[in-house]
Amino acid sequence: MLELGGNAQAPKGDLIKDVTEADFMAEVVEKSQEVPVIVDFWAPWCGPCKQLGPALEAEVTAAKGAVVMAKVNVDEAQMIAGQMRIQSIPTVYAFYKGQPVDGFQGALPPSELKAFVERVVQAAGGDASGGLDDAVDAAEEMLEQGAATDAAQTFAAILEEDPQNARAYGGFVRAHIAMDDLDQAEAVLNGAPVEISKSPELEAAHAQLELAKQAADAGPVAELTAAVEADPANHQARFDLAQALYAKGDAEGAVAQLLELFKRDREWNDGAAKVQLFTIFEALKPNDPVVLNGRRKLSSMIFA
Numbered sequence: 001m002l003e004l005g006g007n008a009q010a011p012k013g014d015l016i017k018d019v020t021e022a023d024f025m026a027e028v029v030e031k032s033q034e035v036p037v038i039v040d041f042w043a044p045w046c047g048p049c050k051q052l053g054p055a056l057e058a059e060v061t062a063a064k065g066a067v068v069m070a071k072v073n074v075d076e077a078q079m080i081a082g083q084m085r086i087q088s089i090p091t092v093y094a095f096y097k098g099q100p101v102d103g104f105q106g107a108l109p110p111s112e113l114k115a116f117v118e119r120v121v122q123a124a125g126g127d128a129s130g131g132l133d134d135a136v137d138a139a140e141e142m143l144e145q146g147a148a149t150d151a152a153q154t155f156a157a158i159l160e161e162d163p164q165n166a167r168a169y170g171g172f173v174r175a176h177i178a179m180d181d182l183d184q185a186e187a188v189l190n191g192a193p194v195e196i197s198k199s200p201e202l203e204a205a206h207a208q209l210e211l212a213k214q215a216a217d218a219g220p221v222a223e224l225t226a227a228v229e230a231d232p233a234n235h236q237a238r239f240d241l242a243q244a245l246y247a248k249g250d251a252e253g254a255v256a257q258l259l260e261l262f263k264r265d266r267e268w269n270d271g272a273a274k275v276q277l278f279t280i281f282e283a284l285k286p287n288d289p290v291v292l293n294g295r296r297k298l299s300s301m302i303f304a
Contacts, residue, residue, distance in 0.1 A: 016057055019070040021077045028070050029299045032095040033292060036067045036124045038117070041084070041091045043075050048107040049090045055110055056092065059117045066121045067094075083303060094120040097281065098299045125166075125200040136167045143171060148178035164193050170201030177205075177212050185209050207282035215247035228257075235261055235268045239276070246280060255280060255294040263301060274298070 019027045019039070028037050040056060042049035053071070060069040074081040074089060084093065084100075093103040094116075101123050104116065139154035152175035158168040169192050176185035186209060192202055224241035227234055238261045246254035255277065262273040277298060284291045 014068070015060055015065065016069045016071065019072050019077075021080050024070075024072070024077070024080050025299070025303065028095055029098050029303065030296060031068065031070075032098055033286070033295060035065070036101070036120045037070055037095045038067055038120060039070045039072055039093045039095060041072050041074050041081060041086050041089055041093075043073060043089055046089050052090045052092075052107040052113075055107075055113055056117075059110070059113045062114075063117055063121060066124075067117060092116075094123075096120070096124050097286070098295045123198075123200075133167075136165070136171065139168070139171055139175075143175055143178060146178075148175045151175045152179070164196050166196040166199035166201040169196060170199075170205040173202070173205035174208055177208055182209065182212055185212075204282050207279045210279055211246060211283055214243050218244040218247035221245060221248060233264070235265060239269070239272060242276065251280060251284060251288075252290045255290055259294065259297055259301075262298065266301075 017027060028039055031037050038056070038060060040049075040053060042053060057069060060067055072080060074086060084091075088105055090107065091103065091105045093100045095101065102116065102120055108116070135154065135158050139151045139158065142148075142151035142154060152172060155168045155172035155175060158165055159172065162168065169188070173185050173189050176182070176188060185205075189202065189206060189209060196202060219240050221241065221244045224237055224244055227237040228241055231237070238257050242254040242257040242261070245251075245257065258273045258277045258280075261268065262277070266274065277294065281291050281295060
């Protein structure tokens, strides 16, 4: 295993890369849309970094592509270190979907590093049960074709076999949303086992439920559009317009309005635009172009 020190560089390849300020956006923020990225902020003069780096690289390598690692030399990337508020090194952050999701400071023993990497993999849905995948796929297809009742019955049968199947639980919630039974959807969501309660599938279902509730109170698009055009600084009208657009099935339009609101005043209403954007991103499929483009634009604003 490579020792980090002096002018030594991290090993090149697909799993572990040296990252500079010039490619931080591409190799960390954008790359994390596809796979979790563990970022090691280090410096050649840092003793604990020499202990942590190789051990963390070993755990990332052992994960066999479930995560990748970016090595950032803080001496050469002072702007990024400042933006991330790095006060001591080594500092490690895990990015997923463009945002930090976990992290720690200082050198950790191998057992804790292994647990850290496993948490990051699980946060990205890498620990999902695969034994009933075909049945879940079939139920998802039913749901997409509008057979919500049949899908709900199939998801329920899967959960009898595997009560901790996160995909089936998320699908069960979404089937009730599709049937406009929001109370039952919420009851199912609240009854999920704690072990999977924070899984991406249930987080997505939770986001869809929140948006479904909002849709019930969404205002008329034409009137809200007119209000925003009459007064572009009317943040509440723009936020309400975004909700109304999403309720009408125009996710792209909703994201565009929320990005404009974030650009104008990111702190308005306790950061409501960013919160709503994340809710929409969670609700849609990760590879949806609306999500990919929206996350990229939001990250560009945040790290500008």
